Amino acid sequence: MSSLNSWSETADVTIKDMLVEGEKVVFWGRVHWGIYWKAAAVIAMGLLVMLFVVFELGIILLIAGALMAAHAVLKKNILLLVLTDRRLLVRYGMLQVDVVEMKFKNIESIELGRMLPGFLMGYANVIVMGIGQRFLIIPYIANGVQFRRKFNELTLEKEEG
Numbered sequence: 001m002s003s004l005n006s007w008s009e010t011a012d013v014t015i016k017d018m019l020v021e022g023e024k025v026v027f028w029g030r031v032h033w034g035i036y037w038k039a040a041a042v043i044a045m046g047l048l049v050m051l052f053v054v055f056e057l058g059i060i061l062l063i064a065g066a067l068m069a070a071h072a073v074l075k076k077n078i079l080l081l082v083l084t085d086r087r088l089l090v091r092y093g094m095l096q097v098d099v100v101e102m103k104f105k106n107i108e109s110i111e112l113g114r115m116l117p118g119f120l121m122g123y124a125n126v127i128v129m130g131i132g133q134r135f136l137i138i139p140y141i142a143n144g145v146q147f148r149r150k151f152n153e154l155t156l157e158k159e160e161g
Helices: 009-017 033-052 056-080 114-119 144-160
Strands: 026-027 080-084 089-093 096-105 106-112 126-131 133-143
Touching: 026 144, 033 056, 033 114, 033 133, 056 089, 056 144, 080 144, 089 133
Parallel strands: none
Antiparallel strands: 026 080, 080 089, 089 096, 106 126, 126 133
């Protein structure tokens, strides 16, 4: 798993702890840099307001943008979307970090949600629809289309074989 260096070492240790004997990681969802776009927009707005409107209001917007950027950094390090040869592993949340493990037989579908920023920047929200009322939304996934394709390949292999 060391070749999959797109994730922090902490996430790697967590995945190793979650795998059962003989289970292999097949695909990792990568968090896109677009997670920072809102913070960047607020910082840019703060600079404009500071220079052309009211200096103090610009400073407040800059502080808010910096807090939003810190939130995005934390969120990027927490988000985790991993596909193994047996199940799906997801970690999400901020104040309450949830770790969900779903076997393939408990997943109805994996869908992609894209709003305009995601479409323009190339990321998607991966929506995992489980059996019953369970669904998970994992935002800012750069390789969401490939993730869904790999899931479909694995589940179709299991159904046919």
